[in-house]
Amino acid sequence: MSSPFLTALMSICRLSGLLPLLVGTMAGLIVGVVPGLGSIQGIVLLLPLTYAMDPDKALVMLTAIYCASVFGGSITAILFRIPGTESSVMTTIDGYELTQKGYAGKAIGTAMLCSGIGGIIGVLILQLLAPQLAQIALKFGPPEYFALCVLGLSCVSSVGTQSQLKAVISALLGLFLATIGIDPISGADRFTFGLNLLKSGVPFTPAIIGLFAISEILKQIDKPAGRTVGSQYARVKVQFLTLAELVRMKWLILRSSLIGTWIGILPGVGASTAAVIAYNQEMRLSKDPSKWGTGILEGVAAPETSNNASVGGAMVPLLSLGIPGSSTAAVLIGAFLIHGLRPGPLLFMTNPDVVYSIFAGMYMANILMVLLSFVIVRLVVRILAVPYSTLSSVIIVICVSGAIVLGGFSNVWTLIVFGIVGFFMSNYGFPLSPVVIALVLGPMLEANLRRALVMSQHGFLGFFTRPITAVLLIASFLYFIAPILNRWRRRRMGKETTTEA
Amino acid sequence: MGRASLGGDEMNTDRMIGTSLALLSALLIAVAQRIPRMSFTRGPSAGFWPTVILTMMSICGIALALSADKGKQTHAPASSKGDLRTQKGALPLGSPGVCIILLLLYLASLQVLGFLLATVVFQVLYLYILRVRRAGPLLFTPVLVTIALFFFFTRVVYAPLPRGMGIFRTLSMLLYQ
Numbered sequence: 234m235s236s237p238f239l240t241a242l243m244s245i246c247r248l249s250g251l252l253p254l255l256v257g258t259m260a261g262l263i264v265g266v267v268p269g270l271g272s273i274q275g276i277v278l279l280l281p282l283t284y285a286m287d288p289d290k291a292l293v294m295l296t297a298i299y300c301a302s303v304f305g306g307s308i309t310a311i312l313f314r315i316p317g318t319e320s321s322v323m324t325t326i327d328g329y330e331l332t333q334k335g336y337a338g339k340a341i342g343t344a345m346l347c348s349g350i351g352g353i354i355g356v357l358i359l360q361l362l363a364p365q366l367a368q369i370a371l372k373f374g375p376p377e378y379f380a381l382c383v384l385g386l387s388c389v390s391s392v393g394t395q396s397q398l399k400a401v402i403s404a405l406l407g408l409f410l411a412t413i414g415i416d417p418i419s420g421a422d423r424f425t426f427g428l429n430l431l432k433s434g435v436p437f438t439p440a441i442i443g444l445f446a447i448s449e450i451l452k453q454i455d456k457p458a459g460r461t462v463g464s465q466y467a468r469v470k471v472q473f474l475t476l477a478e479l480v481r482m483k484w485l486i487l488r489s490s491l492i493g494t495w496i497g498i499l500p501g502v503g504a505s506t507a508a509v510i511a512y513n514q515e516m517r518l519s520k521d522p523s524k525w526g527t528g529i530l531e532g533v534a535a536p537e538t539s540n541n542a543s544v545g546g547a548m549v550p551l552l553s554l555g556i557p558g559s560s561t562a563a564v565l566i567g568a569f570l571i572h573g574l575r576p577g578p579l580l581f582m583t584n585p586d587v588v589y590s591i592f593a594g595m596y597m598a599n600i601l602m603v604l605l606s607f608v609i610v611r612l613v614v615r616i617l618a619v620p621y622s623t624l625s626s627v628i629i630v631i632c633v634s635g636a637i638v639l640g641g642f643s644n645v646w647t648l649i650v651f652g653i654v655g656f657f658m659s660n661y662g663f664p665l666s667p668v669v670i671a672l673v674l675g676p677m678l679e680a681n682l683r684r685a686l687v688m689s690q691h692g693f694l695g696f697f698t699r700p701i702t703a704v705l706l707i708a709s710f711l712y713f714i715a716p717i718l719n720r721w722r723r724r725r726m727g728k729e730t731t732t733e734a
Numbered sequence: 735m736g737r738a739s740l741g742g743d744e745m746n747t748d749r750m751i752g753t754s755l756a757l758l759s760a761l762l763i764a765v766a767q768r769i770p771r772m773s774f775t776r777g778p779s780a781g782f783w784p785t786v787i788l789t790m791m792s793i794c795g796i797a798l799a800l801s802a803d804k805g806k807q808t809h810a811p812a813s814s815k816g817d818l819r820t821q822k823g824a825l826p827l828g829s830p831g832v833c834i835i836l837l838l839l840y841l842a843s844l845q846v847l848g849f850l851l852a853t854v855v856f857q858v859l860y861l862y863i864l865r866v867r868r869a870g871p872l873l874f875t876p877v878l879v880t881i882a883l884f885f886f887f888t889r890v891v892y893a894p895l896p897r898g899m900g901i902f903r904t905l906s907m908l909l910y911q
């Protein structure tokens with residue numbers, strides 16, 4: 234490691250550097266935990282506090298918020314099935330199932346450790362390869378983005394359900410919901426039916442909170458009175474992965490980190506997409522994909538590693554080219570400008586101390602995030618001892634308040650409508666996670682498909698003239714039909730065995 | 735709701751859902767076809783992608799209805815951990831249907847009563863429906879939670895919450911000062 238980096242690291246470790254780092258990390262965890270708040274709100278709220286600070290300390294604090302908030306959302310995702318941030322949506326799938334099985338502490342410990350490792354690997358790649366990776370990322374065009382989205386959607390036939398047909402229907406529903414609103418390319422109204430509140434589309438965060446949290450509450454109140462969410466979970470103790478488990482998952486963690494970092498580098502694609510792609514990939518590569526979605530540690534490790542690694546990735550184009558890799562990075566550009574800095578290739582030459590401080594701060598933030606999480610988790614876990622009747626009423630009003638904060642009263646209707654829809658979908662065997670995956674990827678998929686078709690002179694065949702796109706599309710097709718073929722083959726073998734008998 | 739279904743009920747439900755889905759998708763395809771195509775844009779129109787999705791959805795709806803007819807059980811079996819009516823003496827916490835109605839009434843009243851009053855009333859009624867009778871959880875908890883949320887969102891996050899109309903607005907404004 235170079236000496237400017239060590240100098241920056243030592244500066245961070247002094248009280249004057251540690252205090253903003255601590256404040257940023259704790260603030261990030263808190264905004265991550267509260268549904269309706271996220272890294273953007275955390276950065277915007279604390280930005281005024283940084284006016285009087287040195288630029289390096291200010292940016293360390295703000296990037297610490299970013300790092301910690303991505304993980305913070307997973308705490309409520311695992312314990313209450315409420316994704317605190319968009320990036321923790323995939324963690325909800327296996328994380329909450331683990332809580333139901335009595336492994337809440339293990340799930341949280343896994344999320345903490347994997348988030349820390351993923352975040353550190355992301356920063357390492359950022360520090361070592363930022364300029365080179367940024368140049369490669371610029372080669373990704375609309376066809377590649379489209380193919381990436383298709384790859385992310387190809388997992389829906391296997392996620393959390395025994396009925397692939399119903400999973401596909403759920404995904405199609407999500408894709409359809411993503412089309413509601415004003416078309417971003419032509420400006421035409423689509424399925425708004427004259428309602429102003431639909432013109433900006435289906436708001437994503439209230440929709441997923443409704444789908445997961447509100448529907449779960451409606452399901453749970455159909456159970457015996459007086460019970461707590463987990464009176465047996467009231468003594469939840471955070472348990473990290475054992476060394477054996479860590480060694481077993483070493484390749485999963487490494488792959489998810491690389492996927493997350495790369496997805497984070499791509500402009501316009503954020504932590505939620507990174508979590509989806511990593512989850513999808515690891516499920517494909519696992520020996521028993523059918524276990525994913527039923528509550529396994531790998532189902533928490535993959536998305537958590539990936540979403541935190543994407544933070545480092547999002548800083549690559551920001552620092553090297555001045556292009557934000559995510560919406561939070563876009564807000565950080567404002568912070569740079571406020572402090573008289575211009576992110577881009579010249580930043581490394583004119584203000585290397587700031588750049589290295591950001592690197593050092595992000596390393597430390599990922600470590601502090603794991604340590605401070607113990608405090609947050611202990612506070613949050615006490616809530617589990619509360620009777621479910623009281624707890625569910627508090628959850629509902631917090632979700633409603635968060636929805637109002639996010640975008641006004643119309644978001645509350647979205648929250649409740651999706652909660653009711655999610656309840657009935659779950660009751661009739663339609664999985665919810667494909668809806669969410671499709672809501673995340675749908676807008677990007679459609680926009681890039683249409684841009685690619687405009688660019689292409691050969692229509693759809695043009696996708697296969699680009700090697701990266703062709704590979705991703707073929708892989709997606711194989712991933713999608715593999716579970717269907719497996720099922721057909723198993724049924725056929727079952728019939729043949731019966732005939733022989 | 736939440737009850738484990740018999741095979742015949744599941745097939746009927748799947749058939750109904752599949753048929754409804756196919757019909758609704760067909761209707762929405764007709765709506766999508768009427769989305770105007772802007773003359774200044776090249777490539778697929780705004781209605782292209784929704785038409786593709788809705789066509790696939792209608793095919794899947796027909797497939798669901800037909801698979802129900804063939805007697806294939808596509809409905810995932812109800813989770814045994816959720817089906818607690820089979821436990822002797824166990825009573826459900828409440829009724830999801832009643833809670834849905836209460837939620838909708840809460841939303842409708844937020845703009846009229848304001849966040850403070852509507853949230854307290856909602857929580858009290860919700861807890862009462864879930865058979866909470868002790869005064870502490872029933873009365874004090876809603877008030878404390880509502881006030882805590884109010885101060886957090888208005889004083890820390892600086893996000894406005896609904897203030898209500900008329901006399902309720904006047905009462906809410908007392909706390910905003």
